[in-house]
Amino acid sequence: MNKRARCAVVAAEDANTIAAVIRAYHECLISPILIGDSELIGEMLAEYCCEKNNIRIIHETDHKKACQIAVDLANKQEADCIMKGLVHTKEFMHTILKRENNLRTGNLVSMLSIRELPHYHKLIAFTDAGICMNPTLDEKRQIIENAVKALIAMGYEQPKVGVLASVEVVNPKMQDSVEAAELKRMNQEGIIKDCLIEGPISYDVAINKEAAEIKGFHSPVAGDADLLVFPDLTCANCTTKAITQTCRIPVGSLILGTKVPVILSSRASMTETKYMCIALAAAMKLND
């Protein structure tokens, strides 16, 4: 059985995007479906001298139509993920989210990012660090469910989830801590499934066993979290950007809450970042 993820790339005629796609193709992670200017795409592929057995090219220079082709492929189960190339985010996401296109699941659309931190013994995932501004408690549940579903698809058995706050005890004056405890309760009562939620928990206790021991905080999630959940977009943005600026490490991210994962890396992103995103989407297919 072919476990390559079929990745539909919209406006694929972009050097960084093609480079990332070809790398993932050569590593047998994906079968690319390149939608765009077939002449330009052909020239770019020629530079990589790649055999085109698994590469499908669909000629469509109109961006709007190219977006629609990708969505249709996903709906026909001919694509396992959709990737943005040289098209504008607004135009791309408009087609992805349009109700008639029927690509939404019941849940909120959210973002999951994964990176390799120094001083941490495994990968760490963050959510939502890109889309939801001020999620309500119920929206946080949906964000967690999206992320857990994706992590399970990537091969995790029961991801350990830390809902971030600045404390480990509920403080009624800190809404973050109250909602974190509520999400833990929903997990304990089986409302949020397939994961182990701890919260409220602070960043250092979630990823550093020593910090947890000093604070006398005992939880299987402490020092061993797989997924950290932010209270709001500003907190997520400041924290992940601080890490990125400090570590200069590539980040993989996916849009979830859609039938297939969507890769939205910025047009200015490095090849390495685009590759990481593709690898994440491919990992979801691998464990299908």
Add this chain to the structure above:
Amino acid sequence: MNKRARCAVVAAEDANTIAAVIRAYHECLISPILIGDSELIGEMLAEYCCEKNNIRIIHETDHKKACQIAVDLANKQEADCIMKGLVHTKEFMHTILKRENNLRTGNLVSMLSIRELPHYHKLIAFTDAGICMNPTLDEKRQIIENAVKALIAMGYEQPKVGVLASVEVVNPKMQDSVEAAELKRMNQEGIIKDCLIEGPISYDVAINKEAAEIKGFHSPVAGDADLLVFPDLTCANCTTKAITQTCRIPVGSLILGTKVPVILSSRASMTETKYMCIALAAAMKLND
């Protein structure tokens, strides 16, 4: 004129505290006033073979009374900063903040922390990453004023201040961005003085000129911020802990909004961290 800061240490009989104090003393930064068990303190000092010309010891084993002595010294202008030793934070801060002790300025009490980030060309200060949970707009003004006053005392001429959000344009749905723009306006109208405020600004644009250029965001603060202001405690806590966990660098921090700066480093802090805090307080005296 002696520019050493007179540093009153409450319950000084703590090895890490004494080590930090002695280092700062040998570097001519401070004149210690060690309040606590004089016998224990004497033994600890003997280990450092230090000449005691500038070291004043006040024997007081009752922690409550030791706190009060430090506060009284500050009120009599015989101490330029107060440092917590082996005493509990609650007992210590209770004495510092008690109205009768008259140690408050008109402003909110807040925390300023300073660290040396990798990939940044100068020191960076953060506020408030320790005390105020959900500051209102007016409280944010007070937090900025506390920090700017301290930075000026340390020798800055006109600190560049970035009020953090996840965006550079005001979004009415994001209260952080609205208040950041308000704080910028207060600065432009001369209500918040002696600094240059930019906001809303995201973390990467504030400390990375390239990120600012890519986003086409022009401001003297972009890529050159001296002080970053967080919207709330959870955001501050997640961001600063992410940096600390990632970089493993010592942090200096001070409590402000009191007549003299207060050093509150945890009893478990490393000597290096305690020393950094003392050095910050001493820097405020140096430029007096």
